[in-house]
Amino acid sequence: MLDAFRRSWPFDSILLPQLDLLASVLLLLLLWVARKIVVRSIRARPELAPQHQRRLITSARNVFLLLLLIGLAMIWAPQLRTFALSLTAVAVAIVVATKELILCLSGAVLRATTRAFSVGDWIEVGETRGEVTDHTLLATTLQEFGAGPNAQVPTGRTITVPNSLLLTVPVRNQAALRGFTYHHFALTFDPAPRIDRAHGLVSEIVSRHYDPYRDEAARTNAAIERRTHSDLPDPAPLVRFRTSDLGKLRVEVTLFCPAHAAEQLESDITLELLSAVEAERRAVPGSVIPAETAEGGGRAS
Structure with missing residues (x-):
């Protein structure tokens, strides 16, 4: 009116x-x-x-x-x-223009309120893995580890991850293990060896290579359980016999060991196991031929 x-x-x-x-x-x-x-x-x-x-x-x-x-x-x-x-x-123009900035600030608030990680922690953000060297309101800086779940060695490169990524992908903090990892790797054989002989052979080789780290792993495992009030798996080496998707015999090995020694342990165990299987194949023609070594994996802090 x-x-x-x-x-x-x-x-x-x-x-x-x-x-x-x-x-x-x-x-x-x-x-x-x-x-x-x-x-x-x-x-x-x-x-x-x-x-x-x-x-x-x-x-x-x-x-x-x-x-x-x-x-x-x-x-x-x-x-x-x-x-x-x-x-x-x-106001709409400001929000559209500063959308990423607002998301980064929201990610920083999420990190601070949940205490997701701090400087010195080993974390995995999406496909990115590394040690946290710095974090600000807008981004987190990582000392990059090698690609793949098996890598525990820094590549020498730094990665700056925007904090907005913390809102969209899971963040895995591996700080609780204090430099140890549950390292997993597998080997596939074709044709399948005799199970009774293969199990004893693999268990003996794994146990011999793991012995130098057994006591330290047991102490670390017990300390982590006391500190985090959680129940971790037994630190003793675990050897499992399974079948692959193609029905081939698959030997899976899990070791609780220092992160820096994981790849060397996998390499030494694999080489000795293949050498032993090859020696048995030559002694008993047609008994077993190693087919392939599956890609290993592990989580470390």
Whole structure:
């Protein structure tokens, strides 16, 4: 209604802000005069107790203040609506332009509140693995490890991961193991050897190579269980016989060992096992031929 009344005025629309200002001044003057009249009429009534007069004057002042705010809002409504739309457009533009920045800050808040990791931890963010060397509000810096779950050696390169990635991919913190890893690797044989002889052969080779680390692994395993109040798997070497998707015999070995020694242990065990199997094949023609070595894996901190 107010807008229709404004459009019917015989004034240029450019002059409307000046008219609004004039209307605001008139409204303020009118309410001020009305308040003075009401206050004077209240004080002119001697039959009212002083505290009652003060109560009525305070109520009248609040009523006139409310009327002033409502009147100003009605007068300046079109300008306020235009200003609000402008603010909304600016806010949307700012959010779109700084979306990644906001996500990075949100990721930093998530890291800080959940204590997901700290400097010195070994973590895995998506496909990226490494040691945390620094973290800020916007990014986390990692000393990169070699590609694949088997690699525990730094490549010498640093990776800067935006904290926004912490909101979309899982973060695996391997700090609890304190430099140890559950290292897993496998070998596949074709044709299959005699199971009774193969199990004893593999167990003996694995146990002999693992012996230098057995006591340290047991102490570390017990310390981690006490510190984290968790139940970890037995640190003793585990040898499992399974079949592959093609029905071939698959020998899987799991070692709880120092991360820096994992790859060397896998290499030494694999070479000795293949040499022993080859020697047996030559001694008993047609007994067993190693087919392939499957890709190994492990988690370290």
